[in-house]
Amino acid sequence: MKRKKLIVVIIVMFLFVLLQTTLFRKFPENFIYPDIALIILVFFSINRGVTDGLVSGFVIGMAEDFLSLAPLGFNSFIKTTIGFIFGNFKDKMFLDPIFFPMLVVLIATLMKGFIAVIISLAFLSPEASPAVFTYRFAIEIIQNCICAPFVFAFMKLVKFYTFEDRGF
DSSP states (O other): OHHHHHHHHHHHHHHHHHIIIIIGGGSOTTOOOOOHHHHHHHHHHHHHOHHHHHHHHHHHHHHHHHHSSSOTTHHHHHHHHHHHHHHTTTTSSOOOSSHHHHHHHHHHHHHHHHHHHHHHHHHSOGGGSOOOSSHHHHHHHHHHHHHHHHHHHHHHHHOTTSOOOOOO
């Protein structure tokens, strides 16, 4: 039963990754979109714990790696790390419906940017390093923070992440 819920969440995140890497690329070059898969990953990790956060982060990161031009393992490492870190906060945080989602998604988006820069500087050429301190990244942070309460509310409404496992 537990694995079925994990698979459903991974499929939902995969659909958003697919939208982000294909459909959203058809918009004008200056169009900046929120990282909905990251928001769902943060929500799922906080509510299900470290193991599910690690697994879903790894799978979604690999999907992003396969669907984008990023080196294999780049997004996978970032999402796995974020899933692990936020999975450690299971049952340790107050879940305010508006400010809490905005705060944790702000932290997760900043972590995503800084981890990407560190990986790029360590393993790739300096020219390939993502620009974190740009207006595009600032707009992505703002969009993620605005979308976070809505995505968290939708995920709470669905509730397939909270059912207790029956030992199957």
